[in-house]
Amino acid sequence: MPLVSSWRINPGKVIRRETLIGWIFVLPALLMYAVFVLVPFLLTFVYSFYRWTGVGAATWVGLKNYVTVFEVPDLLGTIINAFWLVVFFSFIPVGLGLVVASVIHRVATGRLGAVARTILFLPQVIPLVAAGIIWGWLLALPGLINQILRAIGLGAITRAWLGDFDWALPAVGLIGIWVLLGFCTVLLLTGMTKVDAALYESARIDGAGWFREFISITVPLLRYEIGVCLTVTVIAALAAFDIVYVSTAGGPGNATAVPGIQIYILAFTQRQIGLASALAVMLMILVVVVIVPIQWLTREVKQ
Amino acid sequence: MKRKINLILSAVAVLAVLSIAAPTPKTVAAQSGPTCGTGPVKLNAYFETGFDLPFKLSEEFTKQYPNVTWDIKQDQFTNLINATPRLLSGDNPPDLIRLPTMVSFAKEGLLKNLDDYAKAFGWDKWPVPQLDQNRVAPDGTRGSGSLYAMGLNYSLTGVFYNKKLATQIGMKEPPKTLAEFEDLLAKAKSAGLLPIMEWGSAKSGMGLAFPLQALMASLGPTQPINDWIFQKKGATIDTPDNLKAAQRLEQWIKSGYFPPDINAIEYTDSNARFVKGEGVFTFNGDWENANYDKNMAGNVGFFLMPPADAKSSPAAMSAPLTFGIAAKAKNADCAAFFFNWVATNPTARQIDVSVGGSNPGGPADAKMPTVAEGSVTNETLAAGAVIGKAGTAMDFIANATSSIFAQGWTPELQKMVGGKQDAAGLLKAVQAEYERELTQ
Numbered sequence: 001m002p003l004v005s006s007w008r009i010n011p012g013k014v015i016r017r018e019t020l021i022g023w024i025f026v027l028p029a030l031l032m033y034a035v036f037v038l039v040p041f042l043l044t045f046v047y048s049f050y051r052w053t054g055v056g057a058a059t060w061v062g063l064k065n066y067v068t069v070f071e072v073p074d075l076l077g078t079i080i081n082a083f084w085l086v087v088f089f090s091f092i093p094v095g096l097g098l099v100v101a102s103v104i105h106r107v108a109t110g111r112l113g114a115v116a117r118t119i120l121f122l123p124q125v126i127p128l129v130a131a132g133i134i135w136g137w138l139l140a141l142p143g144l145i146n147q148i149l150r151a152i153g154l155g156a157i158t159r160a161w162l163g164d165f166d167w168a169l170p171a172v173g174l175i176g177i178w179v180l181l182g183f184c185t186v187l188l189l190t191g192m193t194k195v196d197a198a199l200y201e202s203a204r205i206d207g208a209g210w211f212r213e214f215i216s217i218t219v220p221l222l223r224y225e226i227g228v229c230l231t232v233t234v235i236a237a238l239a240a241f242d243i244v245y246v247s248t249a250g251g252p253g254n255a256t257a258v259p260g261i262q263i264y265i266l267a268f269t270q271r272q273i274g275l276a277s278a279l280a281v282m283l284m285i286l287v288v289v290v291i292v293p294i295q296w297l298t299r300e301v302k303q
Numbered sequence: 304m305k306r307k308i309n310l311i312l313s314a315v316a317v318l319a320v321l322s323i324a325a326p327t328p329k330t331v332a333a334q335s336g337p338t339c340g341t342g343p344v345k346l347n348a349y350f351e352t353g354f355d356l357p358f359k360l361s362e363e364f365t366k367q368y369p370n371v372t373w374d375i376k377q378d379q380f381t382n383l384i385n386a387t388p389r390l391l392s393g394d395n396p397p398d399l400i401r402l403p404t405m406v407s408f409a410k411e412g413l414l415k416n417l418d419d420y421a422k423a424f425g426w427d428k429w430p431v432p433q434l435d436q437n438r439v440a441p442d443g444t445r446g447s448g449s450l451y452a453m454g455l456n457y458s459l460t461g462v463f464y465n466k467k468l469a470t471q472i473g474m475k476e477p478p479k480t481l482a483e484f485e486d487l488l489a490k491a492k493s494a495g496l497l498p499i500m501e502w503g504s505a506k507s508g509m510g511l512a513f514p515l516q517a518l519m520a521s522l523g524p525t526q527p528i529n530d531w532i533f534q535k536k537g538a539t540i541d542t543p544d545n546l547k548a549a550q551r552l553e554q555w556i557k558s559g560y561f562p563p564d565i566n567a568i569e570y571t572d573s574n575a576r577f578v579k580g581e582g583v584f585t586f587n588g589d590w591e592n593a594n595y596d597k598n599m600a601g602n603v604g605f606f607l608m609p610p611a612d613a614k615s616s617p618a619a620m621s622a623p624l625t626f627g628i629a630a631k632a633k634n635a636d637c638a639a640f641f642f643n644w645v646a647t648n649p650t651a652r653q654i655d656v657s658v659g660g661s662n663p664g665g666p667a668d669a670k671m672p673t674v675a676e677g678s679v680t681n682e683t684l685a686a687g688a689v690i691g692k693a694g695t696a697m698d699f700i701a702n703a704t705s706s707i708f709a710q711g712w713t714p715e716l717q718k719m720v721g722g723k724q725d726a727a728g729l730l731k732a733v734q735a736e737y738e739r740e741l742t743q
Contacts, residue, residue, distance in 0.1 A: 161567070254714050270706045
């Protein structure tokens with residue numbers, strides 16, 4: 001038993017005392033967590049069985065909302081869009097983040113590395129709404145990206161990227177990559193510094209190149225960090241709302257509509273709190289179904 | 304931007320008049336109807352951010368009635384929409400609040416029924432058509448029943464044009480028929496100009512709803528359109544006349560009369576580009592008058608969408624800048640008095656026109672404030688009188704249900720731009736969404 005002070009006589013009492021102190025320390029955080037996460041979570045579940053406008057009396061409708069949810073326009077399309085976003089929000093940032101982090105780790109550990117980390121992490125600090133507006137300008141027909149394309153002779157492919165049926169989703173994905181690459185890079189880089197340098201050293205002595213090191217040491221030993229990155233970014237993609245809302249609001253047509261946007265419209269524009277909650281619960285189940293295997297695959301192997 | 308569209312989106316109410324000729328501020332006691340009294344009153348108000356008119360009116364009101372002060376909270380229009388139900392039902396219900404829609408709030412008993420005030424102040428004697436838009440019947444249809452909101456002014460929509468570019472394509476006077484207008488559009492296109500600047504991003508809401516509704520009213524009667532917006536039983540948007548209108552719009556899109564990037568253009572960008580000289584015409588509303596008169600002074604004109612048949616009257620979307628009083632508001636009398644004052648006090652009416660750009664409404668015989676000669680405001684006010692006389696005002700088709708704009712018109716019109724939806728499919732899809740929302 002740790003930390004038994006000499007003036008404490010009864011070990012049993014000490015444990016109880018420590019447990020109590022522990023709870024007291026946890027309490028403020030727990031309270032916040034309960035108020036802002038647990039209670040809303042339970043309420044969402046409860047609301048999903050009622051027909052309710054958010055004001056006045058609610059009517060119990062059982063599972064009806066879960067049936068009606070399938071009538072939401074283009075619901076399947078929004079879910080497919082969300083899975084496409086997984087590619088941009090998750091696979092590309094994690095893959096690219098691994099490469100960037102290992103390059104920084106190998107060649108730029110000093111000031112250069114710090115600068116690179118800072119620049120890549122910056123999008124996490126910039127308010128997304130402001131970033132969304134700027135990206136809107138950059139991707140507009142008269143915007144900078146099209147100006148550059150014209151300047152290098154690619155005028156033929158210029159278009160209003162966020163207003164194009166085929167390109168709007170990849171354009172939103174690009175914003176997602178910009179936002180999430182820094183997060184993944186920094187997390188993975190931190191993981192790399194934890195790896196015993198002797199491993200890299202011996203690999204180098206054995207004549208391993210960058211790629212060999214990357215495949216044989218970095219990726220396997222970062223399994224847990226990669227798991228965290230994948231979990232966070234896949235959730236960001238499936239439950240996407242903010243990036244989509246500030247860049248396209250789901251348009252053009254429903255080309256970038258995702259379940260998060262539909263939930264928002266149902267709850268706050270149509271004031272169908274029950275229906276919106278049902279969709280939210282279903283989205284949560286979908287997220288869990290996707291995330292659990294990722295967690296399972298990337299769990300650290302127990303020795 | 305969104306807010307401006309929402310002005311139009313908003314339901315309509317009417318303003319009306321005072322049964323007593325414009326009282327001077329000091330003669331409050333002589334006036335009929337409720338007043339703000341003489342003791343200190345603090346009005347609890349919710350206005351939308353970035354829209355000066357209500358703030359300017361509140362300052363002037365306090366100047367004239369120093370016992371009334373204001374506790375003004377402001378928020379973006381979209382946030383306000385989402386917060387309205389909670390504000391109205393909360394512990395500190397607003398005396399005055401900018402309303403996006405009102406049918407559900409009226410049905411839920413969250414809004415003050417203004418019938419008694421209308422009688423006391425004589426609002427029900429004001430010119431009729433606009434008043435009806437803020438009435439809600441017990442079955443939830445709009446257009447008749449009890450009055451639940453008032454407009455601070457009445458906006459008007461139509462076609463603005465760049466005078467220099469219009470001269471360039473040989474337009475000597477505004478077109479009198481749809482055919483003449485289409486002729487001008489074709490001329491603009493062949494002259495290498497953009498015929499119509501409009502916006503279409505989902506963030507702003509699809510601006511093509513403006514020309515579409517204008518075409519509907521040009522090619523057919525306005526009554527079925529209003530019936531649909533007011534949710535009259537059995538109303539449909541999928542009528543033969545509207546199909547012709549949607550086909551015409553589709554043809555305009557295919558002819559390249561709108562910017563190719565319209566699906567990504569925000570409301571504010573569309574305006575900025577029009578002001579800079581991109582686009583001969585733009586469909587918009589008189590809330591932009593102050594902007595146009597300032598940034599393209601002398602170079603901007605306005606006309607109402609011309610009818611297909613020269614013998615018909617032009618029609619227009621016209622909506623009040625709607626405000627309501629919470630059912631449990633502490634200072635409802637004073638708020639109602641404020642409504643009345645806005646419509647009848649000469650200084651308030653002047654502010655209404657010069658800051659807000661729109662018709663202040665009020666009694667039929669109220670004096671119209673003066674506006675600068677040659678300004679576009681002058682033209683929209685004159686056009687408003689034409690619409691008032693013809694009785695061809697319409698509410699906005701995007702106001703029919705709470706999310707018909709976000710879930711119906713915007714995505715379907717965007718698809719039409721992208722060649723993924725045709726005229727018949729557009730109307731069918733929107734009608735299906737309308738019925739889905741009404742049955743839920």
